[in-house]
Amino acid sequence: MPECRFSPILKDVEVRLTPETEKKLKDLSTQSGRGTDDLVEDAMVGYFHEVLEVREMLNSRYDDLKSGKVKLIPGDEVEAYFREKRASARRSDPQGS
Helix, strand or coil: CCCCCCCCCCCCCCCCCCHHHHHHHHHHHHHHCCCHHHHHHHHHHHHHHHHHHHHHHHHHHHHHHHHCCCCCCCHHHHHHHHHHHHHHHHHHCCCCC
């Protein structure tokens, strides 16, 4: 019996794309020789993987803040730091090149 590629929960999912995105998907399908369904599935798997990585990173950063391992820097200090860094770069390169 062939392996079922669909989720047992989500039997059929309709994805709505803009005409521009749909054209890109069809073009990529033609160029790669892969079906559009496979390309969309791969894109979703990659997207979910990235979302989970970001979530894990954010959780870790939050835990670091809660534990006191790292300290917050007030926004005005960050702005002042980058303002000075930009001014310093301008002073060292007056030509703007």
